[in-house]
Amino acid sequence: MAAAPAPFHVGALLLFLLGALASGVTGTSPDIKAYVTSGSGKLVLACNMTGQYLPTQGHEWMREGKVLQKDADTSAFTSYTIEGKMEEHSGVYECVYKTNPVIKAHLNISVAPKxxxxxxxxxxxxxxxxxxxxxxxxxxxxxxxxxxxxxxxxxxxxxxxxxxxxxxxxxxxxxxxxxxxxxxxxxxxxxxxxxxxxxxxxxxxxxSRFAALWPFLGIVVEVLVLVTAIFIYEKRRNRDEVLDDGDGGSAPLKSNATNHKDKNVRQRNAN
The missing domain is CATH 2.60.40.10 (Immunoglobulins)
Structure with missing residues (x-):
């Protein structure tokens, strides 16, 4: 069981490592010292296994069941760096040693509510x-x-x-x-x-409770305006067609009279 480190300060944000717990292994009692350091806007989580321990084939860093980082390093030391706003990265972290059986430690990064x-x-x-x-x-x-x-x-x-x-x-x-x-x-x-x-x-x-009706009323007004415009257009077009038909009926009569007059003139001249 590793001792809990003292609180530390990052800017105006208070972070505290509640504790680090290591699981024991029958026959050997590895001791994982877990700690946190800060600087340059970064937070470094670290674990170091001391005493007698089984060979390791690598490490993993996890948070809420998700693997954040892994390696195949066989050393007893492993670290994970957090960048950005610390309040967005608070939670329970695990450093996992790939031994047989697996050995791990927990680090709690705690902050005020965001x-x-x-x-x-x-x-x-x-x-x-x-x-x-x-x-x-x-x-x-x-x-x-x-x-x-x-x-x-x-x-x-x-x-x-x-x-x-x-x-x-x-x-x-x-x-x-x-x-x-x-x-x-x-x-x-x-x-x-x-x-x-x-x-x-x-x-x-x-x-207002009537606010929901305004969009519907707007659509109704637009439809009425469109229908009115179409009605006026059709009415004018029909009137123009009637006038055009009237002009077309009188024009041939005038033309026939003229042709008949010209024919009579030609007949008199021939006589």
Whole structure:
């Protein structure tokens, strides 16, 4: 059993190695010393097996059942480097020695909750139920959630039209029978665990109960305008066709009269 190292600080983020546990092997008692170092925005997890131990054929680093890194190195020392925001990489890590049987140690990287809103902006119709959701993927899990509206006291579950459902790293606020004047605004979800607090903001916009009809009414108006335009066009076209037919009937009569006159003139000249 390895001793737990002391807490350390990375920027404004507090990280703490809770402990490292090594599984024993019958006949031999390997001792895995697990520790964490930080610097230059990086976090280095390391394991070193001391004492008598079986030959190893390599190492693996795992988190939540997923292999992050593996090698075929036979040394007693292995390390894994984490880059980026530490709160996004919190959790339980394992350094695994490929011996027979396998030997491993656990390292817990713990941070204050990093809270995110499922949607930063939610919309709801007046009279419907509004649903606001926040979550945190940080380790350890959130121990308590608190919802409150901007500038007001914390919301009590079951009070008024509010229902709060929280489970581990997720919380949900339901607002029954939304009211435009009372319920629109910013809502804050606050999470707490043993290492601190975190929060996120969700903006709720409540629309009139008739808001859903406006798109339909817009379509109806567009159809009416289109039908009217087609009707006017067809009416004008029909009128133009009637006028064209009238002109076509008189023109041949005039032409026949002219031809008959010309014929009579030619006959007189011949006589």
């Amino acid at each position: 809270v995110t809103a499922y949607k930063k902006s939610e919309h709801g119709n007046e009279g419907d139920t509004g649903v606001l959701v926040c979550k945190s993927s940080s380790f350890p899990p959130v121990t308590s959630w608190i919802w409150y509206k901007h500038g007001q006291e914390p919301i009590i579950n079951g009070s008024g039209r509010y229902i709060i459902k929280s489970s581990g790293n997720k919380t949900e606020l339901r607002i029954l029978k939304l009211n435009i004047e009372e319920d629109s605004g910013d809502y804050h979800c606050n999470a707490t665990n043993a290492y601190g607090q975190g929060s996120a903001t969700v903006n709720l916009r409540v629309r």
